[in-house]
Amino acid sequence: MSQSSSTSAPGTADAKTPGMVIIGGGLTAATAAETLRKEGYQGPLTIVANEAEIPYQRPPLSKGFLAGKEGEDALLPLPASWYPEHNVTVLTGTAATALDPGTHTVTLADGSVLPYATVLLATGAAPRRIPFPGVELAGVYTFRTKADSVAMKERLSTGGHNLVMIGSGWIGMEIAATARELGNNVTLLGLEDVPLSVAIGAELGGVFLNRHQEAGVKFVLPASAAEIQGTDGVVTSVLTTTGVTLPADIVIVAVGVVPNIALAQDAGLTINNGIEVSAALATSAEDVYAAGDVANAMHPVTGTFARSEHWANAIASGKVAAKSMLGQDATLDDIPYFYTDQFDLGMEYSGFGALTKDAELVVRGDLAKREFIAFWVLEGRVVAGMNVNIWDVQDTIKALISSRRMVDTVKLADPQTPLEEI
Ligand SMILES: Cc1cc2nc3c(=O)[nH]c(=O)nc-3n(C[C@H](O)[C@H](O)[C@H](O)COP(=O)(O)OP(=O)(O)OC[C@H]3O[C@@H](n4cnc5c(N)ncnc54)[C@H](O)[C@@H]3O)c2cc1C
Structure with missing residues (x-):
């Protein structure tokens, strides 16, 4: 101590x-x-x-x-x-x-x-631990702590490794982007057809998928690991549930927490x-x-x-x-917020994810150019908003959500209409 x-x-x-x-x-x-x-x-x-x-x-x-x-x-x-x-x-x-x-x-x-x-x-x-066969082999990691990051930096910074990421959520996608930028061969396995689709839907998840693919990251979707394989106690490959064998000297299991x-x-x-x-x-x-x-x-x-x-x-x-x-009258009533950075994609999201399932997706801007704001509108009200490579709009998005005012989705989608006027 x-x-x-x-x-x-x-x-x-x-x-x-x-x-x-x-x-x-x-x-x-x-x-x-x-x-x-x-x-x-x-x-x-x-x-x-x-x-x-x-x-x-x-x-x-x-x-x-x-x-x-x-x-x-x-x-x-x-x-x-x-x-x-x-x-x-x-x-x-x-x-x-x-x-x-x-x-x-x-x-x-x-x-x-x-x-x-x-x-x-x-x-x-x-980190959630799943008992994949072979998970105990040297070279198989989870990723949560500073010690994990230091150890991974030491390996990835040399480039040239074959990294298989089991999991294509936020953490898996971020590490994959960094690992690729450091010159490693990266393959992700994910349970959905499109990464991140559980959180933001397939259309927007596709923006992240495309950016990764453009950078040379490979995906096997939907798939998980049937077996992590090794020789002399050290990982050598991952056999996917779809029957593909991926060479690997580093495996990261990033399947949630x-x-x-x-x-x-x-x-x-x-x-x-x-x-x-x-x-x-x-x-x-x-x-x-x-x-x-x-x-x-x-x-x-x-x-x-x-x-x-x-x-x-x-x-x-x-x-x-x-x-x-301290006995003060305090309440956690903030609108939930998070962000991610992957390659040159910077994203901020605020809103109530649980309410987006049945909401209409309204996009202002250009998905192909990767510069847009996406809104989730439920029963006429904005319940969540996400800006990608557009900045200084989070306060306005949060104000739209917390005002609970009815919005015109045509104006919402129109970049010429200031958000404050919707
Ligand atoms: C790699 C990574 C990247 C992330 N990136 C983003 C991001 O870009 N955007 C975003 O919004 N969020 C991100 N997050 C999530 C964010 O970091 C977490 O929400 C945040 O760390 C939560 O903080 P916390 O203090 O509640 O818990 P933690 O950070 O988990 O800290 C809890 C600490 O308590 C210790 N502890 C547990 N039990 C005991 C015990 N019995 N006695 C003593 N100590 C104990 C744990 O070991 C740990 O050190 C990221 C998380 C990770 C792992």
């Missing part, structure tokens, strides 16, 4: 003075800690983080950091100096192994017990696709909150639970959780 500030500092939790405890070392944890201090909380504050790192954010891991274009600084939402300067103890390399809402204590991997007045579970998510609920489940908290929380991010146990990828929060606009696995939600929910922990 290592600490980034002394336990004798006035703002540090110790065995006698219960304070705020945050479990998890991701962006949610960092944002919550920063918000607690910004909102004037001066009491003990401890972050329990099981990775070796101080809290970091993940988006650059599959993009600029993996490509070698961004350094360590791009990963840090708060500089290392922030924690001691604000009397925040960070217990890195330390897993919380038990939570007891009854006694208000957290047990750590070394057996020590940390009392809390209020605790935040920001334990995030972990599962929320890290073990602590909460063992503590008897309500679990429902993650840790179920109110719009204020309170769990079913008193003084226990949850935020970020692990939390399935009631959204006041849709009236349904939604668990977001995105960067913006880590920030928004980290802030709301901190305020709720």
